Amino acid sequence: MQFLIQGDRGIWVEYLQLALTRAGYPTRIDGIFGEHTCQALKDFTGNTDVCTVNRAVWEQLKPYLTGYRMHTIEKGDTVFGLSHRYGTTEEAILVANPLIDPDDLVVDAVLAIPLGFPLVPQMVKYTSVLTQWIVEGLVVRYPFLSAGVIGKSVMGKDIHSLWIGTGEKQVFYSASYHANESITTPVLLTFAEEYAAAYAAGGNIAFSSAAREENDGQTGMGQESVDARTLFDEFRLCMVPLVNPDGVDLVNGLLNSGVYYRRAKRIADDYPSIPFPDGWKANIDGADLNLQFPAGWEMAKKIKFSQGYDKPAPRDYVGKAPLTAPESVAVYELTKENDFLLILAYHTQGEVIYWKYLDYEPARSKEIADYFGSVSGYAVEETPGASGYAGYKDWFIEEYDRPGYTVEAGMGENPLPMTQFERIYHDNKGILVGGMTQLR
Numbered sequence: 400m401q402f403l404i405q406g407d408r409g410i411w412v413e414y415l416q417l418a419l420t421r422a423g424y425p426t427r428i429d430g431i432f433g434e435h436t437c438q439a440l441k442d443f444t445g446n447t448d449v450c451t452v453n454r455a456v457w458e459q460l461k462p463y464l465t466g467y468r469m470h471t472i473e474k475g476d477t478v479f480g481l482s483h484r485y486g487t488t489e490e491a492i493l494v495a496n497p498l499i500d501p502d503d504l505v506v507d508a509v510l511a512i513p514l515g516f517p518l519v520p521q522m523v524k525y526t527s528v529l530t531q532w533i534v535e536g537l538v539v540r541y542p543f544l545s546a547g548v549i550g551k552s553v554m555g556k557d558i559h560s561l562w563i564g565t566g567e568k569q570v571f572y573s574a575s576y577h578a579n580e581s582i583t584t585p586v587l588l589t590f591a592e593e594y595a596a597a598y599a600a601g602g603n604i605a606f607s608s609a610a611r612e613e614n615d616g617q618t619g620m621g622q623e624s625v626d627a628r629t630l631f632d633e634f635r636l637c638m639v640p641l642v643n644p645d646g647v648d649l650v651n652g653l654l655n656s657g658v659y660y661r662r663a664k665r666i667a668d669d670y671p672s673i674p675f676p677d678g679w680k681a682n683i684d685g686a687d688l689n690l691q692f693p694a695g696w697e698m699a700k701k702i703k704f705s706q707g708y709d710k711p712a713p714r715d716y717v718g719k720a721p722l723t724a725p726e727s728v729a730v731y732e733l734t735k736e737n738d739f740l741l742i743l744a745y746h747t748q749g750e751v752i753y754w755k756y757l758d759y760e761p762a763r764s765k766e767i768a769d770y771f772g773s774v775s776g777y778a779v780e781e782t783p784g785a786s787g788y789a790g791y792k793d794w795f796i797e798e799y800d801r802p803g804y805t806v807e808a809g810m811g812e813n814p815l816p817m818t819q820f821e822r823i824y825h826d827n828k829g830i831l832v833g834g835m836t837q838l839r
Contacts, residue, residue, distance in 0.1 A: 403452035407432040410652040413523045415452055418463040419443055421516050428522050464529070466518035466536035467495070470510045477504070486515040494599045495540050513540045519588045521820045525581045526653040527556045527644035533588050534559045534640075541595035543631075549639060550729025553683045554659055556644040558729050561591050563598075566633040569738050570834050573639040573730060574745035576689045576791070577680040577714075578646025579814040582823065583745035586808065587640040589824055590831045594636075597627035604630070606828040608774045623774075625832050634835045637737065642726055645683035650676045650814060659683050666711050673713045677814060682726055685711025686718040689746070691727035694756065694797045695788030696720075702788070717789060730791060741767070741802045743834050744791045747815050749807040750775075750826070753782040756796040756803075764802040767837045771804065774829025806830060 401411040408431050416428040416436055424439040437450040444456060452460075462468045468485060470476075478501045482489045491513040493501060499510065518536045523529070538546045538561075548557045572590075574583035597604050603624035630636075641647060648654040649663055666685045667675040681687050690699050700717045708715040722728050734742075752775070754768035765779075772779040782805070787793070795803040809815045809823045 400454060400457040401452075402454075403432060405432050405434075405437045405450045409655070410524055410526060412436070414464060414529065415440070415460065417520055417523050418460040421463040421514070422460070461532075462514060464532045464536075465539070466514055466516070466533075467539045468512045468514065470512050472504045472506055472508045472510060474506050477501075481510070481512060485512045487513055488515070490600070491515075491540070495542065497542060511539045517592065519585055519592050521585065521589075522817055524651040524817065525575075525584045525641070526648050526651050527552075527641060528648075528653060530559060530584060530588070530641045530644070531557065534561060537561065537588075537591060537595065541599060543598070544591070544595055549733045550725055552643070552645045552726055553724075554645045556648075558639060558642060558644065558726060560733070561587075561638045561640070562635065563591065563594060563638075564631045564633075564635040566631070566635050568634045568740055568835070568838055569637065570634055570741050570838070571637045571639075571734065571737070571739040572743045572745070572831065572834065573642055573791070575641045575643055575647055576726075576744065577687075577746060577813075578643055578650045578682075579677060579680055580745075580747040581641070581647045581651060582747060582815045582817065582820055583808060584640045584647070585820060586745060586824055586827055586831075587638045590828065591638055591640075593828075594627060594630070598631050602627060604828075604832055606774065606832055607825070608776065608829060623829070623832075625836055630832075630835055633839075636835065637733070637739070639730065639733070642730060643682055643688055644726075646679060646681060649683060650679050652676075654683075667713050669710075670713055675713065678713055680714035680813075681712065681716060682724050684724065685713065685716055686724045686727075687712075687715050688724055688727045689744070689791060690715065690717040690789045691721060691724050692731065692789050692791050692794035693721040694790070694794035699789035721789070727791075731794075734795065739795075739799075739801070740838055741834055742792065742795050742804070743830065744803070744805050746805060746807050747813055748809045748811055750810050751778045751780050751807045752830075753780060753792065753805040753807070754802070755781045756787070756793040759796045759800065761796060761800045761802050763837075764796075767802050767833070768804060770833055770837055771806075771830045774833060775826045777806070777826065 412432045413430045419439045426436045426439040495511045545562045547560045605624040608621040768779045792803040792805045
C-alpha cells in the first residue's frame with residue numbers, strides 16, 4: 400500500500416477516501432488529498448498532528464475496504480451486542496459464521512464480523528488491489544461462495560475467480576479483458592454480492608427491463624424476479640471479474656512507474672494517435688487478450704496487421720501466436736477444465752450483444768440472445784467482420800457449439816466514467832440472471 404501525504408492525488412487517495420467515508424468520516428471521493436480529506440483522516444486516527452497514511456494507518460482502514468473485522472469473543476459477548484458494536488446485523492454475523500451457536504458463544508473463538516455497508520463500491524475506479532479486497536471480503540461475508548486463482552498475469556498478479564452454487568449446470572461470466580473497460584469488473588462483483596445476499600436471506604434476485612418500461616410507458620412494468628436458492632441448487636456459476644489486472648492497473652493509475660510502466664510507455668510512443676494510458680486495451684506486454692484465442696487467429700492477424708498493429712501495441716495486436724498471453728491462457732485452461740454450458744464475456748461499449756461466430760449457430764443461441772436484448776434494451780447483432788475472429792466468445796462457440804456472447808455494455812468513449820455504472824448494472828442484471836435461467 401502506498402504512503403500518502405496531503406497534496407497527493409490518484410487511485411490510492413480514492414481508496415483512502417472510500418475507507419474514511421465508510422468509517423463514518425465522509426469526504427468527497429475525488430482522488431485529491433486536500434484539506435477536507437486531511438481533516439477526516441485526523442478525526443479517524445485521533446492524531447491531530449500529522450496528515451499522512453503509512454502502513455499502520457492502512458491496516459486501520461483495511462476493514463472498510465474488505466468489509467469485515469475479526470473479533471475474538473470475550474465473556475459476556477452476544478451476537479446482538481456485537482451487531483450493535485460494529486454497526487451490522489445479527490443475520491450478517493450468523494451468515495458469516497455458520498458453525499457458531501448464537502446462544503453459546505465460545506470465549507476466545509474468533510468471529511468474522513461483516514461491516515454494515517455494501518461491499519462493492521460504485522464510485523471508485525477498479526484495480527487488481529481493490530478486486531482482491533472485494534473477493535476476500537465476499538468470501539468472508541458469504542462462506543458458501545468459493546474463490547480461486549485461475550492463473551497469473553504477466554506481472555505475476557492473481558487472476559481471481561468466484562464460484563457460487565452447487566448445481567450440475569455450469570455457467571461462466573468474465574470481464575475486463577481490455578484494460579480501459581474496467582467498469583465491467585464491478586458489474587460482475589455487484590451481481591455476486593446481490594446474488595449471495597439474496598441466497599443468504601432466502602430471497603429473490605429482482606430485475607427490470609429498461610426496454611419494456613419504455614414500451615409500456617409505465618415505470619415499474621416488466622419487473623421479474625428469480626428465487627436465489629433455486630438458482631443456487633440448479634447452477635454453478637463461475638465469474639472472473641478481472642482478466643487483465645496489469646492493463647487495468649495501468650489505465651487506472653495504480654501502475655505509474657517502474658520497468659513495466661516504462662515498457663508500456665515505449666510501446667505507446669509508437670502509436671501517438673492512441674492516448675496513453677486511457678487508450679490502452681492490451682495486457683502489459685501489448686497483446687490484445689481478446690485476439691488471442693484459436694478461432695480464426697490467422698485471419699485476425701491478417702486484418703490487424705493490415706491496420707498497422709503488427710507488433711506490441713496499446714490495442715489490436717494479436718500476439719506472436721494464439722495463447723501466448725498468460726491471461727488468455729488462464730481463461731482457456733479454466734474453460735477446458737470445466738463444462739460451461741454458456742459464457743458471457745463483458746466489454747464496453749455500444750449497448751450491443753454479439754452472439755454468432757462465422758456460420759456457427761449453437762442451439763437456442765439466437766433465442767437466448769433475443770431474450771438478453773429484451774431484458775437489457777441492447778441491440779442483438781452479429782460481430783463485425785474486422786472484429787469477428789480470435790475472441791474468447793468465438794473460440795468457445797467453435798470449440799463447444801454452445802451459446803457464447805460478447806456483451807458491449809454502456810455507451811461512450813472508453814474508459815467509461817463510473818457515473819454510468821448504475822445504468823449499466825440495471826440494464827445487465829437481467830442478462831446475468833438469464834445466463835442461467837434461459838438454460839432451463
